[in-house]
Amino acid sequence: MGGEVIIFISIFLMVFGISYLYLTTRNKERLALIEKGAEASIFVKGKREATAPFWKILLLNISLLLMGIGLAIFIASLMVEMGLDEDVAYPGTIFLMAGLGLYIGFTLTKKLDKEE
Numbered sequence: 340m341g342g343e344v345i346i347f348i349s350i351f352l353m354v355f356g357i358s359y360l361y362l363t364t365r366n367k368e369r370l371a372l373i374e375k376g377a378e379a380s381i382f383v384k385g386k387r388e389a390t391a392p393f394w395k396i397l398l399l400n401i402s403l404l405l406m407g408i409g410l411a412i413f414i415a416s417l418m419v420e421m422g423l424d425e426d427v428a429y430p431g432t433i434f435l436m437a438g439l440g441l442y443i444g445f446t447l448t449k450k451l452d453k454e455e
Contacts, residue, residue, distance in 0.1 A: 391451045399451070400444035407440025408433055 369382060411432040418428040 396448050399447060403440040403444040404437055407436040411436035
């Protein structure tokens with residue numbers, strides 16, 4: 340029982356420490372830039388005018404990922420019917436086709452950003 344509590348506390352402390360270090364470092368860096376006379380506009384992450392909306396990119400990538408997984412299951416069932424081991428066919432083709440779907444989504448997202 341004690342081991343689980345120690346692991347939970349250590350994970351919480353790690354997340355807290357990383358976020359605290361990130362925020363304090365960012366604050367010190369910004370204060371140093373302000374002291375040197377930098378403009379405040381550099382702190383705002385500017386949105387490019389020609390970027391595609393987030394929901395379009397998310398929908399495109401999720402749909403291609405799910406289509407890749409569906410196609411992988413179909414291909415794996417054909418491979419099992421041809422005599423390949425089921426334990427190898429399903430995970431291998433699912434990972435391969437899911438990765439291919441994500442890569443295609445990445446390239447289409449780049450093309451979508453250039454168009455808009």
